[in-house]
Amino acid sequence: MSSAPNASLLNPRIAAPFLLVALIWGSTWWVITGQIDGVPASWAVVWRFVIAAPAMALMALATGSSLKIGAKGQWLAILVGLTQFCGNYNFVYEAERHLTSGIVAVMLSLLFVPNTLLGRLLLGQKTSARFALGSLIAIAGIGLLFANEARSGGVGGNVWLGVVLAFFGMLAAAVANVVQANDTGRSLPMASLLAWSMAWGVVFDTVFALITAGPPVVPRDPAFWAGTAYLAIAGSVVTFPLYFGLVRNLGAGKAAYNGVLVVVLAMFLSTLLEGYRWTGLAVAGCALALAGLVIALSDRK
Template sequence: MTEAAPPHALLRPRIAIPFLVTALIWGSTWYVIRGQIADVPAQWAVAYRFALAAPAMFALALLTGKSVRMPRRAHGLALVMGLFQFCANFTFVYASEAHLTSGIVALIIGVMFVSNALLARVLLGQTVTARFILGSAIALAGIALLLVNEARTAPLEGNVALGAALALAGMISASLANVLQAGPAGRDVPLVSLLAWAILYGVGIDIGLALALAGPPVLPASGWFWAGTAWLALVGTVVTFPLYYQLVREIGAGRAAYNGVLVIVIAMSISTVLEGYRWSALAIAGALLATLGMIVALRARQVAAATPARPPE
Protein backbone atom coordinates (compact mmCIF):
# COMPACT_ATOMS: atom_id res chain seq x y z
CA MET A 1 0.00 0.00 0.00
CA THR A 2 1.45 3.39 -0.92
CA GLU A 3 1.93 6.17 1.61
CA ALA A 4 -0.54 9.04 1.67
CA ALA A 5 0.25 11.59 -1.01
CA PRO A 6 1.96 14.85 -0.04
CA PRO A 7 0.16 18.21 -0.19
CA HIS A 8 -0.98 19.43 -3.61
CA ALA A 9 -1.24 15.85 -4.94
CA LEU A 10 -4.59 16.78 -6.50
CA LEU A 11 -2.74 19.21 -8.80
CA ARG A 12 -0.82 16.38 -10.46
CA PRO A 13 -2.36 15.34 -13.82
CA ARG A 14 -2.26 11.61 -12.98
CA ILE A 15 -4.37 12.39 -9.90
CA ALA A 16 -6.38 15.42 -11.04
CA ILE A 17 -7.60 13.88 -14.31
CA PRO A 18 -9.20 10.70 -12.86
CA PHE A 19 -10.48 12.76 -9.91
CA LEU A 20 -12.30 15.20 -12.20
CA VAL A 21 -13.42 12.56 -14.70
CA THR A 22 -14.98 10.44 -11.95
CA ALA A 23 -16.77 13.43 -10.42
CA LEU A 24 -18.12 14.61 -13.78
CA ILE A 25 -19.42 11.16 -14.68
CA TRP A 26 -20.97 10.39 -11.31
CA GLY A 27 -22.47 13.88 -11.18
CA SER A 28 -24.28 13.16 -14.45
CA THR A 29 -25.50 9.68 -13.58
CA TRP A 30 -27.98 11.00 -10.99
CA TYR A 31 -30.05 12.67 -13.68
CA VAL A 32 -29.79 9.74 -16.11
CA ILE A 33 -31.23 7.44 -13.43
CA ARG A 34 -34.43 9.50 -13.48
CA GLY A 35 -35.06 8.49 -17.10
CA GLN A 36 -34.39 4.83 -16.30
CA ILE A 37 -37.28 4.57 -13.84
CA ALA A 38 -39.85 6.46 -15.92
CA ASP A 39 -41.20 3.41 -17.80
CA VAL A 40 -39.43 0.46 -16.14
CA PRO A 41 -39.62 -0.83 -12.55
CA ALA A 42 -36.55 0.31 -10.61
CA GLN A 43 -35.50 -3.28 -9.91
CA TRP A 44 -35.29 -4.13 -13.61
CA ALA A 45 -33.50 -0.87 -14.41
CA VAL A 46 -30.80 -1.84 -11.88
CA ALA A 47 -30.60 -5.40 -13.24
CA TYR A 48 -30.18 -4.21 -16.85
CA ARG A 49 -27.43 -1.79 -15.84
CA PHE A 50 -25.28 -4.41 -14.15
CA ALA A 51 -26.10 -7.19 -16.61
CA LEU A 52 -24.31 -5.00 -19.15
CA ALA A 53 -21.57 -3.87 -16.74
CA ALA A 54 -20.53 -7.36 -15.58
CA PRO A 55 -19.16 -8.73 -18.89
CA ALA A 56 -17.61 -5.33 -19.62
CA MET A 57 -15.73 -5.39 -16.29
CA PHE A 58 -14.50 -8.95 -16.95
CA ALA A 59 -13.35 -7.82 -20.40
CA LEU A 60 -11.50 -4.89 -18.80
CA ALA A 61 -9.77 -7.27 -16.40
CA LEU A 62 -8.63 -9.54 -19.23
CA LEU A 63 -7.56 -6.64 -21.45
CA THR A 64 -5.39 -5.25 -18.65
CA GLY A 65 -3.78 -8.62 -18.02
CA LYS A 66 -5.47 -9.29 -14.66
CA SER A 67 -6.34 -12.82 -13.66
CA VAL A 68 -10.03 -13.32 -12.92
CA ARG A 69 -9.30 -16.33 -10.72
CA MET A 70 -9.73 -15.57 -7.02
CA PRO A 71 -9.48 -17.55 -3.77
CA ARG A 72 -12.63 -18.59 -1.94
CA ARG A 73 -12.52 -15.82 0.67
CA ALA A 74 -12.25 -13.20 -2.11
CA HIS A 75 -15.37 -14.69 -3.71
CA GLY A 76 -17.10 -14.40 -0.34
CA LEU A 77 -16.16 -10.72 -0.23
CA ALA A 78 -17.30 -10.23 -3.84
CA LEU A 79 -20.67 -11.77 -2.96
CA VAL A 80 -21.08 -9.39 -0.02
CA MET A 81 -20.07 -6.44 -2.22
CA GLY A 82 -22.53 -7.57 -4.87
CA LEU A 83 -25.34 -7.72 -2.33
CA PHE A 84 -24.71 -4.37 -0.66
CA GLN A 85 -23.06 -2.25 -3.39
CA PHE A 86 -24.50 -3.52 -6.67
CA CYS A 87 -27.94 -4.58 -5.45
CA ALA A 88 -29.15 -2.93 -2.24
CA ASN A 89 -27.40 0.41 -2.75
CA PHE A 90 -28.65 0.99 -6.29
CA THR A 91 -32.09 -0.49 -5.67
CA PHE A 92 -32.67 1.97 -2.83
CA VAL A 93 -31.17 4.89 -4.77
CA TYR A 94 -33.26 4.25 -7.90
CA ALA A 95 -36.41 3.98 -5.76
CA SER A 96 -35.62 7.21 -3.90
CA GLU A 97 -35.47 9.18 -7.16
CA ALA A 98 -39.20 8.56 -7.62
CA HIS A 99 -39.72 10.95 -4.68
CA LEU A 100 -36.77 13.38 -4.64
CA THR A 101 -34.87 15.37 -7.25
CA SER A 102 -31.63 13.75 -8.38
CA GLY A 103 -29.56 16.54 -6.83
CA ILE A 104 -31.04 15.95 -3.38
CA VAL A 105 -30.48 12.20 -3.63
CA ALA A 106 -26.87 12.83 -4.65
CA LEU A 107 -26.43 15.14 -1.69
CA ILE A 108 -27.73 12.56 0.78
CA ILE A 109 -25.50 9.85 -0.67
CA GLY A 110 -22.61 12.33 -0.63
CA VAL A 111 -22.68 12.38 3.16
CA MET A 112 -21.65 8.73 3.10
CA PHE A 113 -18.40 9.65 4.80
CA VAL A 114 -20.39 9.82 8.06
CA SER A 115 -21.63 6.24 7.83
CA ASN A 116 -18.23 5.16 6.51
CA ALA A 117 -16.54 6.60 9.57
CA LEU A 118 -18.99 5.02 12.00
CA LEU A 119 -18.81 1.59 10.37
CA ALA A 120 -15.02 1.78 10.11
CA ARG A 121 -14.94 2.56 13.83
CA VAL A 122 -17.09 -0.48 14.64
CA LEU A 123 -15.69 -2.97 12.11
CA LEU A 124 -12.07 -1.85 11.67
CA GLY A 125 -11.34 -0.01 14.92
CA GLN A 126 -10.50 3.28 13.17
CA THR A 127 -10.70 6.47 15.22
CA VAL A 128 -13.10 9.35 14.62
CA THR A 129 -11.73 12.81 15.41
CA ALA A 130 -13.62 15.64 17.10
CA ARG A 131 -13.19 17.76 13.96
CA PHE A 132 -14.79 15.03 11.89
CA ILE A 133 -17.76 14.92 14.25
CA LEU A 134 -18.11 18.72 14.09
CA GLY A 135 -18.03 18.75 10.29
CA SER A 136 -20.53 15.92 10.12
CA ALA A 137 -22.94 17.79 12.41
CA ILE A 138 -22.71 20.90 10.20
CA ALA A 139 -23.27 18.85 7.04
CA LEU A 140 -26.25 17.05 8.51
CA ALA A 141 -27.80 20.38 9.52
CA GLY A 142 -27.46 21.51 5.90
CA ILE A 143 -29.05 18.29 4.66
CA ALA A 144 -31.98 18.88 7.02
CA LEU A 145 -32.55 22.38 5.59
CA LEU A 146 -32.47 21.05 2.04
CA LEU A 147 -34.99 18.35 2.88
CA VAL A 148 -37.27 20.88 4.58
CA ASN A 149 -37.11 22.98 1.41
CA GLU A 150 -37.84 19.85 -0.65
CA ALA A 151 -40.87 19.05 1.49
CA ARG A 152 -42.20 22.60 0.99
CA THR A 153 -41.75 22.76 -2.77
CA ALA A 154 -42.00 19.02 -3.64
CA PRO A 155 -41.51 19.53 -7.42
CA LEU A 156 -42.06 15.80 -7.99
CA GLU A 157 -45.11 15.63 -5.71
CA GLY A 158 -43.56 12.56 -4.11
CA ASN A 159 -43.23 11.29 -0.56
CA VAL A 160 -40.21 13.28 0.63
CA ALA A 161 -39.83 11.35 3.89
CA LEU A 162 -39.90 8.01 2.07
CA GLY A 163 -37.45 9.26 -0.56
CA ALA A 164 -35.03 10.40 2.14
CA ALA A 165 -35.32 7.08 3.99
CA LEU A 166 -34.63 5.13 0.80
CA ALA A 167 -31.61 7.29 -0.02
CA LEU A 168 -30.24 6.80 3.51
CA ALA A 169 -30.71 3.04 3.19
CA GLY A 170 -28.76 3.16 -0.07
CA MET A 171 -26.01 5.17 1.61
CA ILE A 172 -25.65 2.67 4.46
CA SER A 173 -25.58 -0.25 2.02
CA ALA A 174 -22.77 1.34 0.03
CA SER A 175 -20.87 2.14 3.25
CA LEU A 176 -20.99 -1.50 4.29
CA ALA A 177 -19.46 -2.52 0.97
CA ASN A 178 -16.82 0.23 1.17
CA VAL A 179 -15.68 -0.70 4.66
CA LEU A 180 -15.78 -4.48 4.21
CA GLN A 181 -13.71 -4.39 1.01
CA ALA A 182 -10.92 -2.62 2.93
CA GLY A 183 -9.98 -5.89 4.66
CA PRO A 184 -7.17 -8.24 3.61
CA ALA A 185 -9.41 -10.34 1.35
CA GLY A 186 -9.80 -7.33 -0.95
CA ARG A 187 -6.10 -6.47 -1.02
CA ASP A 188 -5.08 -9.97 -2.10
CA VAL A 189 -6.68 -9.79 -5.56
CA PRO A 190 -6.66 -7.33 -8.48
CA LEU A 191 -9.21 -4.58 -7.97
CA VAL A 192 -10.78 -4.93 -11.43
CA SER A 193 -11.20 -8.69 -10.97
CA LEU A 194 -12.82 -8.22 -7.57
CA LEU A 195 -15.22 -5.67 -9.04
CA ALA A 196 -16.07 -7.94 -11.97
CA TRP A 197 -17.09 -10.81 -9.70
CA ALA A 198 -18.91 -8.45 -7.30
CA ILE A 199 -20.99 -7.04 -10.17
CA LEU A 200 -21.71 -10.55 -11.50
CA TYR A 201 -22.94 -11.72 -8.11
CA GLY A 202 -24.86 -8.49 -7.70
CA VAL A 203 -26.69 -8.83 -11.00
CA GLY A 204 -27.77 -12.34 -10.09
CA ILE A 205 -29.33 -10.99 -6.91
CA ASP A 206 -30.79 -8.05 -8.86
CA ILE A 207 -32.57 -10.35 -11.31
CA GLY A 208 -33.99 -12.50 -8.53
CA LEU A 209 -35.21 -9.42 -6.67
CA ALA A 210 -36.74 -7.95 -9.83
CA LEU A 211 -38.63 -11.17 -10.58
CA ALA A 212 -39.93 -11.32 -7.01
CA LEU A 213 -40.96 -7.67 -6.68
CA ALA A 214 -41.72 -6.48 -10.21
CA GLY A 215 -42.66 -9.62 -12.12
CA PRO A 216 -41.44 -10.56 -15.62
CA PRO A 217 -38.87 -8.35 -17.36
CA VAL A 218 -40.10 -5.12 -18.94
CA LEU A 219 -38.25 -4.29 -22.16
CA PRO A 220 -38.87 -0.68 -23.20
CA ALA A 221 -38.66 0.23 -26.87
CA SER A 222 -37.15 3.65 -26.16
CA GLY A 223 -33.67 4.10 -27.54
CA TRP A 224 -33.03 6.73 -24.88
CA PHE A 225 -33.60 4.15 -22.15
CA TRP A 226 -30.98 1.79 -23.56
CA ALA A 227 -28.58 4.65 -24.27
CA GLY A 228 -28.94 5.69 -20.61
CA THR A 229 -28.41 2.09 -19.50
CA ALA A 230 -25.23 1.87 -21.57
CA TRP A 231 -23.96 5.15 -20.09
CA LEU A 232 -24.64 4.02 -16.53
CA ALA A 233 -23.17 0.56 -17.08
CA LEU A 234 -20.10 1.26 -19.19
CA VAL A 235 -19.17 4.78 -18.14
CA GLY A 236 -20.86 5.20 -14.77
CA THR A 237 -19.70 1.79 -13.52
CA VAL A 238 -16.90 0.17 -15.53
CA VAL A 239 -14.91 3.38 -16.02
CA THR A 240 -15.48 5.08 -12.68
CA PHE A 241 -15.25 2.36 -10.04
CA PRO A 242 -11.66 1.32 -10.93
CA LEU A 243 -10.63 4.98 -11.25
CA TYR A 244 -12.07 5.92 -7.88
CA TYR A 245 -10.66 3.00 -5.94
CA GLN A 246 -7.25 3.59 -7.53
CA LEU A 247 -7.47 7.17 -6.25
CA VAL A 248 -8.16 5.80 -2.78
CA ARG A 249 -4.99 3.72 -3.03
CA GLU A 250 -2.84 6.57 -4.30
CA ILE A 251 -3.94 9.58 -2.25
CA GLY A 252 -5.75 7.98 0.65
CA ALA A 253 -9.44 7.60 1.41
CA GLY A 254 -9.71 11.04 3.02
CA ARG A 255 -8.50 13.05 0.05
CA ALA A 256 -10.26 10.82 -2.47
CA ALA A 257 -13.52 11.49 -0.60
CA TYR A 258 -13.36 15.15 -1.69
CA ASN A 259 -14.68 13.70 -4.94
CA GLY A 260 -18.09 13.51 -3.29
CA VAL A 261 -18.28 17.27 -2.80
CA LEU A 262 -17.67 17.91 -6.51
CA VAL A 263 -20.17 15.21 -7.47
CA ILE A 264 -22.86 16.98 -5.45
CA VAL A 265 -22.11 20.36 -7.04
CA ILE A 266 -22.39 18.84 -10.52
CA ALA A 267 -25.54 16.84 -9.72
CA MET A 268 -27.39 19.79 -8.19
CA SER A 269 -26.35 22.04 -11.08
CA ILE A 270 -27.81 19.54 -13.55
CA SER A 271 -30.93 19.26 -11.38
CA THR A 272 -31.29 23.05 -11.49
CA VAL A 273 -31.08 23.22 -15.29
CA LEU A 274 -33.01 20.10 -16.26
CA GLU A 275 -35.38 19.41 -13.35
CA GLY A 276 -36.32 22.95 -12.36
CA TYR A 277 -34.86 22.70 -8.87
CA ARG A 278 -35.70 25.98 -7.06
CA TRP A 279 -32.94 27.62 -5.05
CA SER A 280 -34.79 29.34 -2.23
CA ALA A 281 -32.95 31.07 0.59
CA LEU A 282 -33.48 27.94 2.70
CA ALA A 283 -32.02 25.71 -0.01
CA ILE A 284 -29.01 27.99 -0.50
CA ALA A 285 -28.33 28.02 3.25
CA GLY A 286 -28.65 24.25 3.38
CA ALA A 287 -26.31 23.69 0.44
CA LEU A 288 -23.70 26.04 1.91
CA LEU A 289 -23.91 24.37 5.32
CA ALA A 290 -23.69 20.90 3.78
CA THR A 291 -20.67 21.82 1.67
CA LEU A 292 -18.93 23.54 4.58
CA GLY A 293 -19.56 20.58 6.85
CA MET A 294 -18.27 18.12 4.28
CA ILE A 295 -15.05 20.10 3.83
CA VAL A 296 -14.47 20.33 7.58
CA ALA A 297 -15.18 16.62 8.07
CA LEU A 298 -13.15 15.46 5.09
CA ARG A 299 -10.16 17.57 6.12
CA ALA A 300 -10.30 15.80 9.45
CA ARG A 301 -10.30 12.46 7.67
CA GLN A 302 -7.32 13.59 5.62
CA VAL A 303 -5.31 14.17 8.79
CA ALA A 304 -6.33 10.78 10.15
CA ALA A 305 -5.51 9.05 6.87
CA ALA A 306 -2.02 10.57 6.71
CA THR A 307 -0.61 8.04 9.17
CA PRO A 308 -2.56 4.82 8.73
CA ALA A 309 -1.56 1.51 10.25
CA ARG A 310 0.41 -0.19 7.50
CA PRO A 311 -1.39 -3.33 6.35
CA PRO A 312 0.38 -6.46 5.10
CA GLU A 313 1.77 -6.11 1.58
Protein backbone atom coordinates in the same frame (compact mmCIF):
# COMPACT_ATOMS: atom_id res chain seq x y z
CA MET B 1 -4.92 -0.10 8.48
CA SER B 2 -4.56 3.49 7.28
CA SER B 3 -4.25 5.37 4.02
CA ALA B 4 -1.06 5.25 1.97
CA PRO B 5 1.68 7.57 3.28
CA ASN B 6 1.91 9.66 0.09
CA ALA B 7 -1.81 9.69 -0.61
CA SER B 8 -2.73 13.36 -1.02
CA LEU B 9 -5.17 15.22 -3.23
CA LEU B 10 -2.16 17.28 -4.34
CA ASN B 11 -0.65 14.14 -5.92
CA PRO B 12 -1.70 14.04 -9.63
CA ARG B 13 -2.07 10.25 -9.46
CA ILE B 14 -4.71 10.79 -6.77
CA ALA B 15 -6.21 14.05 -8.07
CA ALA B 16 -6.86 12.82 -11.63
CA PRO B 17 -9.07 9.81 -10.74
CA PHE B 18 -10.62 11.82 -7.91
CA LEU B 19 -11.83 14.52 -10.31
CA LEU B 20 -12.87 12.09 -13.06
CA VAL B 21 -15.01 10.05 -10.67
CA ALA B 22 -16.71 13.20 -9.34
CA LEU B 23 -17.45 14.57 -12.81
CA ILE B 24 -18.91 11.30 -14.13
CA TRP B 25 -20.96 10.52 -11.03
CA GLY B 26 -22.22 14.09 -10.91
CA SER B 27 -23.88 13.54 -14.30
CA THR B 28 -25.23 10.04 -13.60
CA TRP B 29 -27.77 11.32 -11.07
CA TRP B 30 -29.73 13.05 -13.80
CA VAL B 31 -29.36 10.18 -16.29
CA ILE B 32 -30.98 7.84 -13.76
CA THR B 33 -34.18 9.91 -13.85
CA GLY B 34 -34.65 8.87 -17.50
CA GLN B 35 -34.07 5.21 -16.63
CA ILE B 36 -37.00 5.06 -14.21
CA ASP B 37 -39.48 6.91 -16.42
CA GLY B 38 -41.99 4.19 -17.26
CA VAL B 39 -39.60 1.35 -16.38
CA PRO B 40 -39.57 -0.41 -12.97
CA ALA B 41 -36.50 0.83 -11.12
CA SER B 42 -35.42 -2.70 -10.21
CA TRP B 43 -35.33 -3.81 -13.87
CA ALA B 44 -33.44 -0.66 -14.83
CA VAL B 45 -30.78 -1.68 -12.30
CA VAL B 46 -30.66 -5.21 -13.74
CA TRP B 47 -30.03 -3.98 -17.30
CA ARG B 48 -27.32 -1.60 -16.09
CA PHE B 49 -25.25 -4.41 -14.59
CA VAL B 50 -26.07 -6.93 -17.29
CA ILE B 51 -23.96 -4.60 -19.44
CA ALA B 52 -21.44 -3.57 -16.78
CA ALA B 53 -20.48 -7.04 -15.46
CA PRO B 54 -19.13 -8.54 -18.72
CA ALA B 55 -17.54 -5.20 -19.62
CA MET B 56 -15.67 -5.23 -16.31
CA ALA B 57 -14.61 -8.84 -16.89
CA LEU B 58 -13.21 -7.86 -20.29
CA MET B 59 -11.34 -4.99 -18.66
CA ALA B 60 -9.81 -7.41 -16.15
CA LEU B 61 -8.66 -9.77 -18.89
CA ALA B 62 -7.40 -6.89 -21.06
CA THR B 63 -5.20 -5.67 -18.21
CA GLY B 64 -3.78 -9.14 -17.61
CA SER B 65 -5.74 -9.91 -14.44
CA SER B 66 -7.04 -13.40 -13.75
CA LEU B 67 -10.72 -13.88 -13.03
CA LYS B 68 -9.82 -16.61 -10.53
CA ILE B 69 -10.20 -14.96 -7.13
CA GLY B 70 -10.53 -17.99 -4.83
CA ALA B 71 -13.14 -18.86 -2.21
CA LYS B 72 -12.44 -15.86 0.07
CA GLY B 73 -12.55 -13.58 -2.95
CA GLN B 74 -15.90 -14.99 -4.01
CA TRP B 75 -17.40 -14.47 -0.57
CA LEU B 76 -16.19 -10.87 -0.64
CA ALA B 77 -17.59 -10.44 -4.16
CA ILE B 78 -20.95 -11.79 -2.98
CA LEU B 79 -21.02 -9.27 -0.12
CA VAL B 80 -20.03 -6.34 -2.37
CA GLY B 81 -22.53 -7.48 -5.02
CA LEU B 82 -25.34 -7.65 -2.47
CA THR B 83 -24.60 -4.31 -0.80
CA GLN B 84 -23.20 -2.10 -3.59
CA PHE B 85 -24.62 -3.45 -6.83
CA CYS B 86 -27.99 -4.58 -5.49
CA GLY B 87 -28.88 -2.79 -2.26
CA ASN B 88 -27.32 0.60 -2.96
CA TYR B 89 -28.59 0.94 -6.52
CA ASN B 90 -32.12 -0.32 -5.92
CA PHE B 91 -32.53 2.05 -2.97
CA VAL B 92 -31.12 5.01 -4.91
CA TYR B 93 -33.18 4.40 -8.06
CA GLU B 94 -36.36 4.15 -5.98
CA ALA B 95 -35.40 7.28 -4.01
CA GLU B 96 -35.27 9.26 -7.26
CA ARG B 97 -38.97 8.55 -7.78
CA HIS B 98 -39.66 10.77 -4.79
CA LEU B 99 -36.81 13.31 -4.73
CA THR B 100 -35.04 15.38 -7.37
CA SER B 101 -31.74 13.89 -8.50
CA GLY B 102 -29.77 16.78 -6.97
CA ILE B 103 -31.26 16.22 -3.53
CA VAL B 104 -30.50 12.48 -3.66
CA ALA B 105 -26.94 13.37 -4.64
CA VAL B 106 -26.67 15.77 -1.70
CA MET B 107 -27.85 13.10 0.71
CA LEU B 108 -25.51 10.46 -0.71
CA SER B 109 -22.65 12.95 -0.35
CA LEU B 110 -22.94 12.25 3.37
CA LEU B 111 -21.56 8.81 2.55
CA PHE B 112 -18.34 10.00 4.19
CA VAL B 113 -20.03 9.73 7.60
CA PRO B 114 -20.73 5.96 7.59
CA ASN B 115 -17.63 5.45 5.42
CA THR B 116 -15.42 7.00 8.09
CA LEU B 117 -17.15 5.36 11.03
CA LEU B 118 -17.00 1.90 9.43
CA GLY B 119 -13.44 2.58 8.29
CA ARG B 120 -12.51 3.28 11.91
CA LEU B 121 -14.37 0.22 13.19
CA LEU B 122 -13.28 -2.33 10.59
CA LEU B 123 -10.02 -0.97 9.16
CA GLY B 124 -8.59 1.08 12.03
CA GLN B 125 -8.71 4.35 10.06
CA LYS B 126 -8.73 7.30 12.49
CA THR B 127 -11.15 10.23 12.69
CA SER B 128 -10.77 13.70 14.21
CA ALA B 129 -12.69 16.39 16.07
CA ARG B 130 -12.79 18.42 12.86
CA PHE B 131 -14.52 15.52 11.15
CA ALA B 132 -17.18 15.45 13.88
CA LEU B 133 -17.77 19.21 13.64
CA GLY B 134 -18.00 19.17 9.86
CA SER B 135 -20.36 16.21 9.96
CA LEU B 136 -22.77 18.03 12.27
CA ILE B 137 -22.71 21.14 10.03
CA ALA B 138 -23.30 19.06 6.89
CA ILE B 139 -26.16 17.14 8.49
CA ALA B 140 -27.78 20.43 9.50
CA GLY B 141 -27.55 21.57 5.89
CA ILE B 142 -29.11 18.35 4.63
CA GLY B 143 -31.93 18.88 7.12
CA LEU B 144 -32.68 22.30 5.60
CA LEU B 145 -32.67 20.87 2.07
CA PHE B 146 -35.12 18.17 3.10
CA ALA B 147 -37.35 20.71 4.81
CA ASN B 148 -37.42 22.64 1.53
CA GLU B 149 -38.26 19.44 -0.40
CA ALA B 150 -41.07 18.63 2.04
CA ARG B 151 -42.58 22.08 1.40
CA SER B 152 -42.48 21.61 -2.37
CA GLY B 153 -43.68 17.99 -2.36
CA GLY B 154 -40.57 16.52 -3.99
CA VAL B 155 -41.03 14.57 -7.21
CA GLY B 156 -43.45 11.82 -6.29
CA GLY B 157 -45.00 13.56 -3.30
CA ASN B 158 -43.60 11.18 -0.67
CA VAL B 159 -40.45 13.08 0.31
CA TRP B 160 -39.76 11.21 3.53
CA LEU B 161 -40.00 7.82 1.82
CA GLY B 162 -37.39 9.11 -0.59
CA VAL B 163 -35.22 10.18 2.37
CA VAL B 164 -35.46 6.73 3.97
CA LEU B 165 -34.64 4.97 0.69
CA ALA B 166 -31.63 7.22 0.05
CA PHE B 167 -30.45 6.66 3.63
CA PHE B 168 -30.44 2.89 3.26
CA GLY B 169 -28.77 3.23 -0.13
CA MET B 170 -26.02 5.24 1.55
CA LEU B 171 -25.54 2.62 4.28
CA ALA B 172 -25.35 -0.21 1.74
CA ALA B 173 -22.70 1.67 -0.23
CA ALA B 174 -20.68 2.39 2.92
CA VAL B 175 -20.54 -1.30 3.83
CA ALA B 176 -19.32 -2.18 0.32
CA ASN B 177 -16.79 0.68 0.27
CA VAL B 178 -15.14 -0.43 3.47
CA VAL B 179 -15.21 -4.23 3.19
CA GLN B 180 -13.59 -4.23 -0.26
CA ALA B 181 -10.59 -2.46 1.30
CA ASN B 182 -9.89 -5.31 3.75
CA ASP B 183 -6.88 -7.58 3.42
CA THR B 184 -8.67 -10.01 1.11
CA GLY B 185 -9.82 -7.22 -1.18
CA ARG B 186 -6.38 -5.62 -1.30
CA SER B 187 -4.83 -8.92 -2.35
CA LEU B 188 -7.07 -9.20 -5.43
CA PRO B 189 -6.94 -7.34 -8.76
CA MET B 190 -9.51 -4.56 -8.54
CA ALA B 191 -11.14 -5.27 -11.91
CA SER B 192 -11.45 -9.00 -11.16
CA LEU B 193 -13.12 -8.41 -7.80
CA LEU B 194 -15.49 -5.86 -9.35
CA ALA B 195 -16.37 -8.13 -12.28
CA TRP B 196 -17.46 -10.90 -9.94
CA SER B 197 -19.18 -8.43 -7.60
CA MET B 198 -21.22 -7.01 -10.49
CA ALA B 199 -22.04 -10.53 -11.71
CA TRP B 200 -23.35 -11.48 -8.28
CA GLY B 201 -25.16 -8.15 -8.24
CA VAL B 202 -27.00 -9.14 -11.42
CA VAL B 203 -28.15 -12.36 -9.71
CA PHE B 204 -29.44 -10.51 -6.65
CA ASP B 205 -30.95 -7.70 -8.75
CA THR B 206 -32.83 -10.16 -10.96
CA VAL B 207 -34.31 -12.03 -8.01
CA PHE B 208 -35.31 -8.73 -6.40
CA ALA B 209 -36.87 -7.45 -9.64
CA LEU B 210 -38.86 -10.64 -10.19
CA ILE B 211 -40.24 -10.46 -6.65
CA THR B 212 -41.03 -6.74 -6.57
CA ALA B 213 -41.81 -5.86 -10.20
CA GLY B 214 -42.82 -9.11 -11.88
CA PRO B 215 -41.64 -10.42 -15.26
CA PRO B 216 -38.77 -8.66 -17.07
CA VAL B 217 -39.53 -5.30 -18.66
CA VAL B 218 -37.39 -4.76 -21.76
CA PRO B 219 -37.75 -1.14 -23.00
CA ARG B 220 -37.67 -0.46 -26.75
CA ASP B 221 -36.71 3.20 -26.48
CA PRO B 222 -33.15 3.70 -27.82
CA ALA B 223 -32.72 6.60 -25.36
CA PHE B 224 -33.16 4.18 -22.46
CA TRP B 225 -30.42 1.89 -23.73
CA ALA B 226 -28.12 4.82 -24.50
CA GLY B 227 -28.55 6.02 -20.92
CA THR B 228 -28.09 2.48 -19.59
CA ALA B 229 -24.88 2.06 -21.59
CA TYR B 230 -23.54 5.36 -20.21
CA LEU B 231 -24.39 4.38 -16.64
CA ALA B 232 -22.90 0.90 -17.10
CA ILE B 233 -19.66 1.83 -18.84
CA ALA B 234 -18.84 5.37 -17.67
CA GLY B 235 -20.78 5.32 -14.39
CA SER B 236 -19.68 1.83 -13.29
CA VAL B 237 -16.86 0.20 -15.28
CA VAL B 238 -14.73 3.35 -15.51
CA THR B 239 -15.44 4.84 -12.10
CA PHE B 240 -15.61 1.98 -9.60
CA PRO B 241 -12.00 0.78 -10.03
CA LEU B 242 -10.89 4.40 -9.64
CA TYR B 243 -13.10 5.09 -6.63
CA PHE B 244 -12.33 1.87 -4.76
CA GLY B 245 -8.66 2.61 -5.43
CA LEU B 246 -9.17 6.00 -3.76
CA VAL B 247 -10.78 4.28 -0.77
CA ARG B 248 -7.70 2.08 -0.41
CA ASN B 249 -5.22 4.94 -0.88
CA LEU B 250 -6.90 7.90 0.83
CA GLY B 251 -9.01 6.06 3.39
CA ALA B 252 -12.76 5.48 3.30
CA GLY B 253 -13.70 8.91 4.67
CA LYS B 254 -11.49 11.13 2.55
CA ALA B 255 -12.26 9.22 -0.64
CA ALA B 256 -15.88 10.31 -0.18
CA TYR B 257 -14.71 13.94 -0.36
CA ASN B 258 -15.47 13.80 -4.11
CA GLY B 259 -19.08 14.07 -2.96
CA VAL B 260 -18.48 17.84 -2.76
CA LEU B 261 -17.87 18.05 -6.51
CA VAL B 262 -20.59 15.52 -7.27
CA VAL B 263 -23.14 17.62 -5.39
CA VAL B 264 -22.19 20.85 -7.17
CA LEU B 265 -22.60 19.29 -10.62
CA ALA B 266 -25.71 17.28 -9.70
CA MET B 267 -27.48 20.32 -8.26
CA PHE B 268 -26.53 22.38 -11.31
CA LEU B 269 -27.98 19.74 -13.66
CA SER B 270 -31.08 19.37 -11.48
CA THR B 271 -31.63 23.14 -11.71
CA LEU B 272 -31.04 23.22 -15.45
CA LEU B 273 -32.88 20.06 -16.49
CA GLU B 274 -35.41 19.27 -13.74
CA GLY B 275 -36.53 22.79 -12.88
CA TYR B 276 -35.26 22.65 -9.31
CA ARG B 277 -36.17 25.96 -7.66
CA TRP B 278 -33.76 27.58 -5.24
CA THR B 279 -35.27 29.18 -2.16
CA GLY B 280 -33.51 30.87 0.73
CA LEU B 281 -33.88 27.64 2.70
CA ALA B 282 -32.36 25.58 -0.11
CA VAL B 283 -29.42 27.96 -0.58
CA ALA B 284 -28.69 27.93 3.15
CA GLY B 285 -28.96 24.15 3.29
CA CYS B 286 -26.66 23.59 0.33
CA ALA B 287 -24.11 26.07 1.69
CA LEU B 288 -24.07 24.38 5.09
CA ALA B 289 -23.82 20.89 3.55
CA LEU B 290 -20.87 21.82 1.37
CA ALA B 291 -19.15 23.78 4.15
CA GLY B 292 -19.54 20.84 6.50
CA LEU B 293 -18.09 18.44 3.93
CA VAL B 294 -15.05 20.65 3.39
CA ILE B 295 -14.45 21.10 7.13
CA ALA B 296 -14.91 17.40 7.93
CA LEU B 297 -12.47 16.21 5.31
CA SER B 298 -9.89 18.99 5.22
CA ASP B 299 -7.92 17.74 8.22
CA ARG B 300 -4.50 16.63 6.98
CA LYS B 301 -3.94 14.30 9.93
